[in-house]
Amino acid sequence: MRLDKLAKNILFYAVILGVWYGIARSHIWPPYLVPAPGDVYTALHDGFKDGSIWIGIRISMQRVVLGYLASVVLGFFLGLGISTSTFLEDTLGRLLTSLQSLPSICWLPLAILWFGLTDKAIYFVIIMGSLFSITMSMESSRAAIPRIIPMAGRNLGAKGLKLFWYVLLPASLPHLISGLKQGWAFAWRALISAEMIIISLGLGQLLMTGRDLNDMSQVVAILLIILVLGWAIDALVFRTIERKVARRWGLSVPA
């Protein structure tokens, strides 16, 4: 079954590659619009060889991880506040829900005016891009806990911080993880958007450099890197945790 799936996918990507190659070879469009797969490969190869892609990956990852962690910590406390106070829930909670619908790139002009074309501005955009969704998921995952769980916890002598740490937090984990995963996706998007505007050595900037130099092979090469990285973190980190939790709780395992 698994092999079958693998074979299907190999075939699928082989066909895409073939079609791409055919279109590039037909010269309907010039190579600076449609590069051949070989050109993209060369761009990747050169990028890794001269280190520019490695640097881009390192810097981008560092930013997104730090910004994301800051969001998680901030979101944790905001979520805690919102879920424990009806006043905050009705006011701040509503505000955050509406802010959540704002595309993260909208924060960029504000960030640039406040912080200039600096790393700080990039971090600001990452945090703004992911914080609200993380906060709201912290709050909603608390609300999804069956009433009997905290009741049983209190009955067995857990209260205050102990109740939170040993009962409420683990009880909200299945929901929390999907929220954290979504927050990660938002952070990743915000990062690349911000890096495209602010010259700062990250992957987003490499993408824009390709554009500035009319180098479509580099653009496609960096796109592939961004795609693979985003997918890898999702699959290796978040889906692994999700699967672990699901197995433990006896929930249906997400594919």
Add this chain to the structure above:
Amino acid sequence: MSTLPQPGAAEPLRIVPTAPRRHTPHTANIALVGVEQSFTTRQGPRLLALDNINLDIAAGEFVCIVGPSGCGKTSLLSLIAGLSFPSRGEVQLNTRPITGPGTDRILIFQEHGLFPWLTVGQNVEFGMKMKGVPRPERRQRVKYYLQLVKLSQFENSYVHQLSGGMRQRVAIARALATDPAILLMDEPFAALDAQTRDMLHDELERIWLETRCTIVFVTHNIRESVRLGDRVVLMTYRPGRIKAEFKVDMPRPRQIEDNNVAQLSARILNEMRAEIDKSVQAEFSR
């Protein structure tokens, strides 16, 4: 350990752990004195759930409370548990009013309320961990109580891997492991099939005889109440009042098919019928 074992003589294998020593004295008398409880409903009028309840429960007694659904049985338990408070009157534990939940009174719910992120053993350990019982003692008591409910080989399983009856047994072990003086059981076996229920009746009776804790057992199943209780308290439908009390003077272990059990059940059912009719009428006239 001072003498060497005789050559060839096998060391006796200790399989059964000894019963853990008690932390709380088991002399908990519960008294409900003129207890009244009312709730404000969404529609506005205050709903009188419990009205003038006077009930004394002696230490080590097994009391069953029966009544139609909506008679306030669960409210009564939650008052004793300290999870809610009476609108009037007083709920006392050893003549002192109850001010909140405590690990001397553990509730067991119809849905087991076990923690799905913990193993069976960790679930049983939970209350002791909250209490700050040292780890070695915790381990020993987990072993003991899992053996008591005959689930030793499931210590490392997760809750979802167990059947409904096994889950309730874990819940019982988890409750007992905190060494409570009082076990409050809220229709704990209602969601189980008849066979499993019969088996758990036997087990609960055995465990009760072994631990001698006080049990307040709420059910709508009259047979069950007679099978288990020293005393059966019958409550009326809304507002919940105590309609009658029945002493069950039958030797243990009892059988649910026993003739005497059936006869007393029939008597109680007779008394209860009017209340059931009221509850059914209220349900359908809504």
